[in-house]
Amino acid sequence: MRLSRYFLPILREVPKEAEIVSHRLMLRAGMIRQESAGIYAWLPFGLRVLNKVCNIIREEQNRAGAIEMLMPTIQSADLWRESGRYDDYGKEMLRIRDRHDREMLFGPTNEEMITEIVRAYVKSYKALPLNLYHIQWKFRDEVRPRFGVYRSREFLMKDAYSFDLDAAGARHSYNKMFVAYLRTFARMGLKAIPMVADTGPIGGNLSHEFIILASTGESEVFCHGDYLDMAPPPADVNFDDPAGLQSVFDRWTQLYAATSEKHDTAAFDAIPEDRRLAARGIEVGHIFYFGTKYSEPFGAKVLGPDGKEHTIHMGSYGIGPSRLVAAMIEASHDENGIIWPDAVAPFQVGILNLKVGDSATEAACGALYAELTAAGYDVLYDDTEERAGAKFATADLIGLPWQILVGPKSLAEGKVELKRRVDGSRELIAPSDIVERLKA
């Protein structure tokens, strides 16, 4: 993409209304714009990150055998009366009356709807196990939305729902998502630590939050420091092997890790002192096993191999991609701006023409742009008339992992400068060696 043809409204000023760094940087980098309290438009640069995050989530959900579908945003109140949550949910639910005065709502989550769908179609244990997910906008009418997309009212959520014949099957489904989540966050460059969690309004008796450490996190967390060195399960992990997945789960939960709500001082103190980690954390995922809490009132049953009716066992599994974008910035930035992990960078490479109008730099930039694009890289080519200093500042603010600085001086010696955003290191390199270098 040529920057001169793109829409990247950078703010040079620090926006006053933004209290946390991710909110400030997302506004300054032209990623989002507030439309109403807690409701944001994703500008082109922000949407690119959001889409990359969603695609990683999607790939790992699919790998674990979950199947994507898409439920609507607007739901009927009657559906929520079946579970009894319509009155329970309180003012966070955005309630709506349509032109025929029917009571509707903007879905804050989808346990009810998916249970109704599975009840309608699934009659036999042979159709199980089943895990259906969607990535759809949700609405929770927070009384004080703040921190940008970190705590917004309209937000994107990936929510998966598993359906099994019995508790043992449901446990295996839970472990599949547990492993998928470890892989998902690791691929985004995040060290997410699973912690035993309260189940809250979703219900159930087995639940984990996935927490990343960040100084601006909202929760106080306590864990064993070894978590930071653990490698995520490999891509070829066998999701059809219940014992194998259980052992991954056991390995990732044997060390102490808890949020302040579930904190056990004695257990924490039992950790060798140099491995104790007390820090602030951000919740980036939450998984639940809640048995028959929804299938029971909805009458979602299957015929089992024994010829009898069995109420389906369920779990649900959520990640908020819009919130995750903010969380990644909280975890990865410096005083100059965002530092994107390669896997989610909206553009992996920036080309900065440091002297627009100079035929040599323009030819070199044009050739690099064509070559890198052909090699499959997402490239942002700064061909604007801004001065060099402003281009450096923009490239660092928006966090391009690799920046190619093309100026007449080094070009006269057949070189360009390749800068790594993460540490600011620079090297002189021949343009023809760039693709090879990026691959390495």
Added chain:
Amino acid sequence: MRLSRYFLPILREVPKEAEIVSHRLMLRAGMIRQESAGIYAWLPFGLRVLNKVCNIIREEQNRAGAIEMLMPTIQSADLWRESGRYDDYGKEMLRIRDRHDREMLFGPTNEEMITEIVRAYVKSYKALPLNLYHIQWKFRDEVRPRFGVYRSREFLMKDAYSFDLDAAGARHSYNKMFVAYLRTFARMGLKAIPMVADTGPIGGNLSHEFIILASTGESEVFCHGDYLDMAPPPADVNFDDPAGLQSVFDRWTQLYAATSEKHDTAAFDAIPEDRRLAARGIEVGHIFYFGTKYSEPFGAKVLGPDGKEHTIHMGSYGIGPSRLVAAMIEASHDENGIIWPDAVAPFQVGILNLKVGDSATEAACGALYAELTAAGYDVLYDDTEERAGAKFATADLIGLPWQILVGPKSLAEGKVELKRRVDGSRELIAPSDIVERLKA
């Protein structure tokens, strides 16, 4: 995808509530499920088609220089008061009050919001031309939603908005979208004919509808038969060439084509009799140039090269992907089910194991599945225990373009049967020749 692990709830019965063929077939093929009047969940098979449709739209929007972003579903009423449309819009607008009693609405379209965004950031003609689009769920509270996703209340829309310094620039932007739409529909296997249209509540004085012919279409249309033979503009059409695009526009609008609202009997009668086409049509896209209708009340202005302020000229450009899926089925089906064009088929190839449990057919199916998947095809492998007849019926109902029938008899001779959905033709072929054959 192995069918035994997929969620494809086929209905053998014809659903009584469905009045038109696309609605019947989408329900029967397990593509959608009604959640409330005019509100649908997209089941996995349906979502695959919807995504393919969106990706074609996206590629052609990007090719024409439009930039993707994503606006929220919920908008503030105040925004619509600025344009004066809040009171005008009537009962089709889903109006909402949040917990603080602020007036909100579920966006039926986004002229107001995008104008406000561009007003906030764009100050100079140098940032123009600009075309921003998004693909987002909209809501129109139709009094009688019907025909499934063909006329639903919650529906997906791609809406693009162009911004130019003057009317001449806006005309070029209009032509870009005109050409992009011709290519978009052609890639989906549709012959879409541009027809002069009323502008309705969007406003403006230049507008075209893109209409495909289908016997169940809602509009009566009249056009020159030569439209059906015209080739769409090529992929390398130069979108930066105003005169070139204008000539494409002229070529596609010089022949007579009009909906009944705009019908001119005399002009139609001037067409040679054997080239007159009077038929029913379905609107699949609608484009508008409306000048300063929104930028004027919003005060969206830029400094021109003359140092003076100029009110921005705008257009908007809509395609409904969810509706388009239904329209494609209306245009392409037979008594056995859907006939997907290759470009949007949810799976391009089906493999039907006609004797599950037979080691030879299972080995052959497994090898074909691995080979075709590795070659980049989306494959649905029917490994279920259904009898052969039911598998044939399902593959035809859901419209798989290529079906590989793997039975013990032909396999004993080293062959499988390759069936083409569109004409039912079959050929015996060695499994090792399948990929080569599909590529040809």
